Amino acid sequence: MDDLCQKIQFFRAQLPENGILIAVSKTKPVELIRKAYDCGHRDFGENKVQELRFKHLALPSSIRWHMIGHLQRNKVKYIAPFIHLIHSVDNEKLLTEINKQAAKNQRVIDILFQIKIAREETKFGLTEEAYRDLTEKYAQNHFPSVRLRGLMGMATNTQDKQQVRSEFARLKSLFDQLKTRFPHIDYLSAGMSGDYPLAIEQGANIIRIGSAIFGKRQ
Ligand SMILES: *Cc1c(COP(=O)(O)O)cnc(C)c1O
Numbered sequence: 001m002d003d004l005c006q007k008i009q010f011f012r013a014q015l016p017e018n019g020i021l022i023a024v025s026k027t028k029p030v031e032l033i034r035k036a037y038d039c040g041h042r043d044f045g046e047n048k049v050q051e052l053r054f055k056h057l058a059l060p061s062s063i064r065w066h067m068i069g070h071l072q073r074n075k076v077k078y079i080a081p082f083i084h085l086i087h088s089v090d091n092e093k094l095l096t097e098i099n100k101q102a103a104k105n106q107r108v109i110d111i112l113f114q115i116k117i118a119r120e121e122t123k124f125g126l127t128e129e130a131y132r133d134l135t136e137k138y139a140q141n142h143f144p145s146v147r148l149r150g151l152m153g154m155a156t157n158t159q160d161k162q163q164v165r166s167e168f169a170r171l172k173s174l175f176d177q178l179k180t181r182f183p184h185i186d187y188l189s190a191g192m193s194g195d196y197p198l199a200i201e202q203g204a205n206i207i208r209i210g211s212a213i214f215g216k217r218q
Pocket of ligand 1: 047069154192193212
């Protein structure tokens with residue numbers, strides 16, 4: 001087995017049962033993704049619509065594509081026919097558009113609410129207040145062509161493990177609350193190459209690993 005397959009195996013082995021490893025292939029060429037596909041891997045994450053579209057067309061249709069980056073409303077239509085899970089829903093207008101495009105494509109699109117857990121101003125995500133508001137509207141069936149599957153978060157980029165741990169713990173506590181209300185909720189997407197052990201420790205069952213699988217990005 002080659003090195004790439006071994007890395008994928010390694011990260012899968014870190015996950016709890018039914019956990020999902022997202023191999024984050026952003027900026028990486030189609031040939032490299034194909035190699036990971038040939039190792040048997042099927043879940044890949046991208047953060048740009050144009051790149052996602054191109055790779056979707058160039059690669060086998062059995063790949064499950066995950067949108068993990070900030071998503072602009074006017075681009076939802078390009079990924080709505082095929083996207084497997086949108087991790088980055090962070091405002092109501094975006095969710096309204098996803099619902100509309102899902103209906104147009106006669107499908108239900110699975111989504112996660114992205115919660116702002118990091119201290120950094122640059123990280124996207126719903127504030128707790130906006131999250132509660134949006135959850136209320138979801139509960140009132142404002143988005144019938146969307147299925148909420150769970151939460152996603154990105155921790156602060158810091159060496160301070162306690163800081164990162166407490167951010168993931170907060171996300172997990174919101175997730176547990178959400179699950180009491182919607183028992184079908186099952187995904188907690190947290191953890192990247194630099195912080196996945198802490199995310200798993202705090203209950204993540206989806207990790208999004210890029211550089212530790214495919215090497216550093218330019
Ligand atoms: C790029 C990216 C990742 C993967 O980052 P690595 O540090 O390369 O593992 C995970 N999640 C999101 C949202 C990303 O944009």
